[in-house]
Amino acid sequence: MGGRTAEIKVTAERDHIEYYLSLSKQIRRKILDMIYETKSPHIGPSFSAVEILVTLYYKVLSIDPSNPTRFDRDRFILSKGHACPALYAVLGERGFLSDGEIERFAINDGLLEQHPTRNVKRGIEVSTGSLGHGLSIGAGMALAAKQDGHAGRVFVLLGDGELNEGAVWEAGMFAAHHRLHNLTAIVDYNKIQALGRIQDIIGLEPLTSKWTSFGWSAQEVDGHDYDSLFSACEGLPFSADRPSIIIAHTIKGKGVPFMEDKLLWHYRCPDELEYQQASRELSD
Amino acid sequence: MRQAFFDTLESAAEIHRNIYLLSADLGFKLFDSFRSKYPERFYDVGIAEANMIGVAAGLALSGKNVYCYSMAPFLVMRAYEQVRVDIAYHDLNVKLVSVGGGLSYALEGFTHLGLEDLALMRSLPNMTVVAPADAWEARCLAQASCIHQGPLYVRLGKSGDPMVHTSKPDFHIGWPIIVNEGSDLAIIATGSMVYPGTKVVEMLRRGNISATLVSMHTVKPLNSEVLLDLARRHDAMFSLEEHNLGGGLGSAIAELLAETGYRGLFKRIGIPEPLPARMGDTKHLCEVNGLSPEEILNTILARLKESA
Numbered sequence: 152m153g154g155r156t157a158e159i160k161v162t163a164e165r166d167h168i169e170y171y172l173s174l175s176k177q178i179r180r181k182i183l184d185m186i187y188e189t190k191s192p193h194i195g196p197s198f199s200a201v202e203i204l205v206t207l208y209y210k211v212l213s214i215d216p217s218n219p220t221r222f223d224r225d226r227f228i229l230s231k232g233h234a235c236p237a238l239y240a241v242l243g244e245r246g247f248l249s250d251g252e253i254e255r256f257a258i259n260d261g262l263l264e265q266h267p268t269r270n271v272k273r274g275i276e277v278s279t280g281s282l283g284h285g286l287s288i289g290a291g292m293a294l295a296a297k298q299d300g301h302a303g304r305v306f307v308l309l310g311d312g313e314l315n316e317g318a319v320w321e322a323g324m325f326a327a328h329h330r331l332h333n334l335t336a337i338v339d340y341n342k343i344q345a346l347g348r349i350q351d352i353i354g355l356e357p358l359t360s361k362w363t364s365f366g367w368s369a370q371e372v373d374g375h376d377y378d379s380l381f382s383a384c385e386g387l388p389f390s391a392d393r394p395s396i397i398i399a400h401t402i403k404g405k406g407v408p409f410m411e412d413k414l415l416w417h418y419r420c421p422d423e424l425e426y427q428q429a430s431r432e433l434s435d
Numbered sequence: 436m437r438q439a440f441f442d443t444l445e446s447a448a449e450i451h452r453n454i455y456l457l458s459a460d461l462g463f464k465l466f467d468s469f470r471s472k473y474p475e476r477f478y479d480v481g482i483a484e485a486n487m488i489g490v491a492a493g494l495a496l497s498g499k500n501v502y503c504y505s506m507a508p509f510l511v512m513r514a515y516e517q518v519r520v521d522i523a524y525h526d527l528n529v530k531l532v533s534v535g536g537g538l539s540y541a542l543e544g545f546t547h548l549g550l551e552d553l554a555l556m557r558s559l560p561n562m563t564v565v566a567p568a569d570a571w572e573a574r575c576l577a578q579a580s581c582i583h584q585g586p587l588y589v590r591l592g593k594s595g596d597p598m599v600h601t602s603k604p605d606f607h608i609g610w611p612i613i614v615n616e617g618s619d620l621a622i623i624a625t626g627s628m629v630y631p632g633t634k635v636v637e638m639l640r641r642g643n644i645s646a647t648l649v650s651m652h653t654v655k656p657l658n659s660e661v662l663l664d665l666a667r668r669h670d671a672m673f674s675l676e677e678h679n680l681g682g683g684l685g686s687a688i689a690e691l692l693a694e695t696g697y698r699g700l701f702k703r704i705g706i707p708e709p710l711p712a713r714m715g716d717t718k719h720l721c722e723v724n725g726l727s728p729e730e731i732l733n734t735i736l737a738r739l740k741e742s743a
Contacts, residue, residue, distance in 0.1 A: 222498075269525055277496070281520050287486045288521060291493020298475055299497070318517070321486035329478075 181240040189257035195404040195416035197237035199341040206380040216246035223301035230285020231310030232266040247274030283316025293334035312344025327366025341403040374399025439570035443577035459505040484514040492521035507533035507549025523559040536590035537677025554682025556588040564655040566590040566626030575606035617645035624675035634728035671700035
């Protein structure tokens with residue numbers, strides 16, 4: 152793997168939005184390569200989460216690849232574990248995973264499975280893949296940080312379909328009751344779950360008021376717009392004594408027009424022609 | 436037994452400052468003292484077992500030694516997948532302490548029975564499974580659990596269970612306790628069945644049959660060294676548990692004996708399927724399920740007679 156697509160050089164400065172737009176394309180190309188080479192699923196839900204992950208890993212999380220186990224680090228849990236190609240690509244860019252390690256995605260005797268396994272030194276805090284677990288674990292971590300009096304915050308990325316799981320709402324009640332202001336959930340609200348559209352399966356609306364009625368402070372953002380994401384995250388926590396949730400409106404398959412908003416790309420791995428077309432869409 | 440476990444844990448929590456205790460809204464009065472001494476380390480998470488296990492995992496991933504409490508069927512089965520992934524796969528310092536294993540809450544009906552917990556917990560990676568026989572073993576286990584690394588499932592009876600040991604036993608997780616040394620047959624019992632086992636041993640003795648009785652408190656990892664030594668010294672072995680016949684202690688021992696070529700008699704004694712369509716208290720349901728001392732004796736004698 153690797154080398155199939157030409158490396159895009161990100162030349163803009165990190166304080167310019169162009170830097171992040173270019174970085175998003177680079178990360179999507181890496182995801183595309185990983186998935187194409189290994190015939191893996193989940194390109195759509197990986198693409199929908201790219202800007203959210205870049206925002207967290209470049210603008211929000213207090214983490215250090217040279218000291219990944221620092222006790223008061225911020226912690227990120229990819230509760231929608233199936234989007235891990237996006238996580239691996241971002242961890243690669245941030246120096247937690249080497250290219251060689253990323254090449255060991257989804258192969259026999261490899262390193263990185265199609266759902267993540269905990270490996271803190273490589274930036275993976277929790278094993279996920281079964282939906283509905285991450286928010287409870289994040290609440291436990293946030294509670295521990297609060298008790299221990301350190302500044303570490305916890306961020307949990309949830310899928311929208313994942314909100315069907317009752318345990319998410321158990322965790323929601325728990326976090327609000329214990330006023331875990333250091334816990335932030337983000338919903339990757341791409342409107343499509345495993346067998347169809349959210350609104351046709353288990354409708355979530357009114358989603359924001361559901362969470363606020365559970366005692367959370369909520370904001371809705373365009374989950375592909377860096378200005379919106381940066382600005383929302385700068386305002387965290389949204390209130391001093393509540394957990395925060397960002398409802399990020401996204402598009403499944405974002406970045407490659409023929410994949411966008413299509414259930415098929417939850418599962419399908421691109422064939423060679425599709426791969427080439429997608430690569431062109433993602434070139435600078 | 437339950438009270439003994441948590442009294443000991445409460446004392447230990449004074450030294451082990453990383454001990455946290457979570458309850459899924461059960462244990463009326465049981466935790467009052469712990470809660471008043473360590474309010475920052477006790478959480479009633481509400482009637483939400485799945486969330487309790489996830490929160491425990493998050494605490495343990497942050498360096499805490501976390502105890503989770505509920506009744507066996509809810510702790511084990513309602514949250515089983517969380518236990519499997521969040522606790523067992525991560526190999527975390529979370530102790531799952533259940534009450535009501537077996538037929539303890541018989542009159543409350545099938546929903547409140549814990550008939551499958553040993554089998555389910557035994558099949559999980561990294562999980563240690565222990566069912567103490569009495570309050571002495573429970574105290575020792577509580578102490579040992581504070582320094583035990585990794586996931587641990589503890590199956591407790593209710594308070595007021597009869598005592599097996601008259602003094603503090605030499606208790607180590609993973610190491611069975613020989614309660615009585617005999618020569619004709621061995622009864623390998625776990626948890627609440629060790630005490631009825633002592634009665635069976637007495638009745639056998641009156642019939643001139645010398646029986647060894649073992650408290651096999653640790654069901655996983657199974658101590659093959661002690662079991663194979665018992666197998667060498669006894670021509671007949673019986674497992675005894677307040678649990679479904681499938682998958683628990685008896686199954687574990689059967690696997691070992693079959694794979695190591697045991698030529699003697701072996702029989703599992705536990706709760707047969709289907710459950711008799713009867714209701715009653717623990718004593719009554721033990722009787723109708725063949726787990727009273729008299730019924731256990733009858734089963735053993737019948738098996739010995741069959742093979743004579």
